[in-house]
């Protein structure tokens with residue numbers, strides 16, 4: 001066994017719209033190793049979100065096999081997928097998806113409440129992550145009292161607090177100005193270095209694409225290119 005976090009073999013996905021089958025992904029083979037910082041690039045409609053949703057256990061493939069952290073999840077039930085999602089995966093979204101009536105602290109705490117983590121440990125972990133993303137002073141503020149960049153930092157803390165093996169981000173900087181986007185990217189890079197958590201982003205932001213260690217380009221539901229930037233990975237050549 002390799003230490004792949006993600007492995008897809010011949011994965012296809014089509015959506016059914018009435019009697020019409022809409023093909024979204026065709027025959028994807030992809031392996032992502034532990035600690036990678038990968039960008040999923042490609043034009044609108046190329047299948048980026050569909051691929052993230054499959055990897056994130058939010059949807060099931062039409063054909064092919066899917067492995068997550070060494071586990072074959074292809075035939076897992078929706079309940080089982082929800083468990084796997086809760087314990088192994090963090091999500092970051094374009095629109096932040098924070099709960100508006102909860103404070104920053106409570107938003108970050110929420111996945112730990114769902115996971116049954118005790119109060120003392122919950123508080124320690126939430127404070128640690130709010131501090132890590134630079135938002136300790138805003139702990140008691142609600143999302144509407146925070147800037148876009150601050151909201152995305154809360155979302156990053158929320159994604160990390162459950163200690164996932166994988167963080168998936170769908171267009172995480174699309175709603176941010178370019179300077180804030182660069183700061184968010186710096187933060188994600190630092191978290192990637194410090195924790196070795198694997199990151200996979202869907203993006204058409206050239207700044208993210210150019211700074212990813214690995215660039216996977218989708219076109220019409222197929223992988224059109226898959227390159228590693230050896231300058232960014234310190235010249236380490238991964239076997240693939």
Ligand SMILES: Nc1ncnc2c1ncn2[C@@H]1O[C@H](COP(=O)(O)OP(=O)(O)O)[C@@H](O)[C@H]1O
Nearest residue numbers: 015022023024043044045046047048049050051
């Ligand atoms: N829920 C859905 N129902 C029907 N077709 C969909 C659905 N979601 C995505 N598609 C189609 O699948 C293809 C890939 O979409 P998507 O994964 O959203 O691409 P991207 O994220 O790269 O913009 C597109 O043709 C899109 O119209």
Ligand SMILES: [Mg+2]
Nearest residue numbers: 048049050202
């Ligand atoms: Mg999309």
